[in-house]
Amino acid sequence: MISIYILFITAVLVLFLGLNKSETKFGYFTSLILILTTILCVAGAKGWMNFDKLSTWAPQNMMFFGPSEYLFTALITFIVAIVLWIFAENKEIGTDRIGLILFATIGAIMMIGYQHMVVLFLGLETLSIPLFVLAGSDRERLSSNEAAIKYFLMGAFSTAIFLLGIAFLYGGTGTMELQAIGLKPSFMHALEGMATPVMIRIGLVLVSIGLLFKISAAPFHFWSPDVYEGSPNRIMAFMSTVVKSAAFVAFSKLMLAFSGVKSDWDYWIVAIAILTILWGNIAALKQNSVKRTLAYSSIAHAGYLLMYVLIATEASDFILFVYLLSYALSSIALLAMAHQLQLDTEENLNFDVFKGLSKKQPAMALLLAIFVFSTAGIPVTAGFAAKFYLFSSTFASYPLLVFVGLLGSAISIGYYFKFIKSAYLETGTSDNRIVENRWVYWLLAMVLVAVGVFGAVVLQFVGV
Amino acid sequence: MLDLLNLRTNMSTPESYIPILLQMGVAVGFVVLTLSISHLLGPSRKTAKKEDNFECGIEIKGDARFPVSVKYFLSAILFVLFDVEVIFFYPYAVNFKSMGWDGFMAVLAFVSIFLMGFLYVWKRGALEWEK
Numbered sequence: 001m002i003s004i005y006i007l008f009i010t011a012v013l014v015l016f017l018g019l020n021k022s023e024t025k026f027g028y029f030t031s032l033i034l035i036l037t038t039i040l041c042v043a044g045a046k047g048w049m050n051f052d053k054l055s056t057w058a059p060q061n062m063m064f065f066g067p068s069e070y071l072f073t074a075l076i077t078f079i080v081a082i083v084l085w086i087f088a089e090n091k092e093i094g095t096d097r098i099g100l101i102l103f104a105t106i107g108a109i110m111m112i113g114y115q116h117m118v119v120l121f122l123g124l125e126t127l128s129i130p131l132f133v134l135a136g137s138d139r140e141r142l143s144s145n146e147a148a149i150k151y152f153l154m155g156a157f158s159t160a161i162f163l164l165g166i167a168f169l170y171g172g173t174g175t176m177e178l179q180a181i182g183l184k185p186s187f188m189h190a191l192e193g194m195a196t197p198v199m200i201r202i203g204l205v206l207v208s209i210g211l212l213f214k215i216s217a218a219p220f221h222f223w224s225p226d227v228y229e230g231s232p233n234r235i236m237a238f239m240s241t242v243v244k245s246a247a248f249v250a251f252s253k254l255m256l257a258f259s260g261v262k263s264d265w266d267y268w269i270v271a272i273a274i275l276t277i278l279w280g281n282i283a284a285l286k287q288n289s290v291k292r293t294l295a296y297s298s299i300a301h302a303g304y305l306l307m308y309v310l311i312a313t314e315a316s317d318f319i320l321f322v323y324l325l326s327y328a329l330s331s332i333a334l335l336a337m338a339h340q341l342q343l344d345t346e347e348n349l350n351f352d353v354f355k356g357l358s359k360k361q362p363a364m365a366l367l368l369a370i371f372v373f374s375t376a377g378i379p380v381t382a383g384f385a386a387k388f389y390l391f392s393s394t395f396a397s398y399p400l401l402v403f404v405g406l407l408g409s410a411i412s413i414g415y416y417f418k419f420i421k422s423a424y425l426e427t428g429t430s431d432n433r434i435v436e437n438r439w440v441y442w443l444l445a446m447v448l449v450a451v452g453v454f455g456a457v458v459l460q461f462v463g464v
Numbered sequence: 465m466l467d468l469l470n471l472r473t474n475m476s477t478p479e480s481y482i483p484i485l486l487q488m489g490v491a492v493g494f495v496v497l498t499l500s501i502s503h504l505l506g507p508s509r510k511t512a513k514k515e516d517n518f519e520c521g522i523e524i525k526g527d528a529r530f531p532v533s534v535k536y537f538l539s540a541i542l543f544v545l546f547d548v549e550v551i552f553f554y555p556y557a558v559n560f561k562s563m564g565w566d567g568f569m570a571v572l573a574f575v576s577i578f579l580m581g582f583l584y585v586w587k588r589g590a591l592e593w594e595k
């Protein structure tokens with residue numbers, strides 16, 4: 001709750017103070033506030049501080065922030081802080097974009113802490129509506145407009161399906177509260193030995209479609225490469241990390257409530273996961289643009305993460321946390337580096353931007369390699385640790401899925417190698433720009449390596 | 465436990481939606497039937513005027529696709545926004561007494577958030593028509 005209050009007040013302040021002023025300073029200011037929120041949320045998660053008093057006058061059965069919710073909120077605010085800092089804009093006048101990013105973040109936090117289906121829906125909308133605008137915020141670029149309208153139409157349809165699913169779940173269970181939902185179907189199932197009511201099955205499929213849209217899993221992913229490529233780089237970094245993290249936390253929380261009737265839904269989640277992993281990885285091989293490659297890579301990562309939805313228990317939050325952390329930090333860093341190396345134009349961001357990086361900025365080339373290794377899941381980085389935890393805990397119940405995941409990871413080396421190849425092997429006539437904010441990249445790389453090497457210590461801190 | 469069982473028996477099953485399906489079938493069937501009958505029985509003489517798009521009876525002038533100033537859209541959107549705000553007042557006005565101070569506080573919070581938006585729009589210059 002406290003993070004929502006802080007972000008709302010900051011958003012309004014930034015909007016009013018930044019009228020007709022340059023955006024840069026406000027970006028850094030907001031970033032610092034977000035770091036502060038992250039620290040507060042970690043303190044809340046570890047029980048060093050207690051914010052329960054602040055939420056006493058909010059409806060009690062709507063939202064709940066326990067340790068794991070605080071931890072995921074901290075993750076979200078940290079990601080947004082990094083995005084705002086690393087993609088600080090110099091040319092923009094007015095702070096609407098920062099305000100909208102903050103409002104979208106509030107939506108993401110609502111999706112993490114929801115206890116009631118209405119809050120989940122409101123969170124999804126609060127997250128999506130600012131993003132429709134932000135995707136088109138580069139008004140003079142045609143592809144940005146295209147991205148906005150595509151995202152808006154797709155988002156509107158998926159929201160309608162999602163809402164219908166909520167209605168079916170309400171019809172089937174008679175309640176909107178997650179706790180109560182979680183008890184009922186499993187209880188009845190065990191009690192009567194009967195099949196799950198058809199309404200609950202339909203509702204689960206429809207609600208999942210709405211959320212699978214947001215995480216861009218395979219049959220529902222067609223919008224994401226186009227939208228990611230068209231929207232400004234900063235917004236792509238936000239969409240591919242924050243939206244995906246929030247949707248995954250919400251999705252696994254929802255499916256956990258229905259774990260009593262798992263045999264009714266696990267088979268099609270497995271099918272979607274297999275399709276997503278293969279489609280994302282194979283389609284990524286054929287891309288030339290950095291943004292499209294990263295978009296397909298994020299689809300593939302959504303496929304791996306769907307494994308978590310199948311194996312989620314109350315005590316397995318750390319798997320999701322470590323995976324989202326490593327995925328988000330490394331993909332933001334990759335995109336930001338490409339963005340800074342080609343600062344003048346956002347059009348057609350291809351692999352040539354990395355050409356000759358190892359000669360001119362060897363340190364940055366090394367960091368690039370670390371980020372690529374982490375995204376690909378190569379040992380000594382966080383990506384490997386995350387994949388290891390995920391695959392090893394999935395193996396017992398879904399060995400086929402783990403096999404497909406390993407196959408996908410092997411395929412993915414093919415396109416991740418393109419980054420390394422153009423940075424180290426190609427010595428082109430590139431006029432690389434100097435990467436700014438170097439210490440942020442160092443910080444991200446250190447976090448990734450630290451999680452990769454001292455995974456167990458991090459887990460202990462996470463408290464599970 | 466008992467009450468869960470009751471819930472199960474009272475719950476509407478998919479079968480109870482059959483009347484709705486029937487109604488839908490009748491509605492669609494009526495439209496298809498009348499349209500096809502009039503198409504089959506009636507004479508069809510095509511003239512240039514009949515092929516025109518039907519608007520409201522007046523002859524069509526020009527094209528619908530011409531650039532409109534963004535200000536119109538801005539005003540329209542702002543109008544919708546504040547219109548919706550007023551719509552929320554009606555149910556509140558009806559329940560004014562029963563909702564008491566809690567309801568008043570909620571509406572106050574709602575209006576003040578709206579007012580912030582209005583101030584922002586004003587300061588940002590969206591309401592200046594001649595500029």
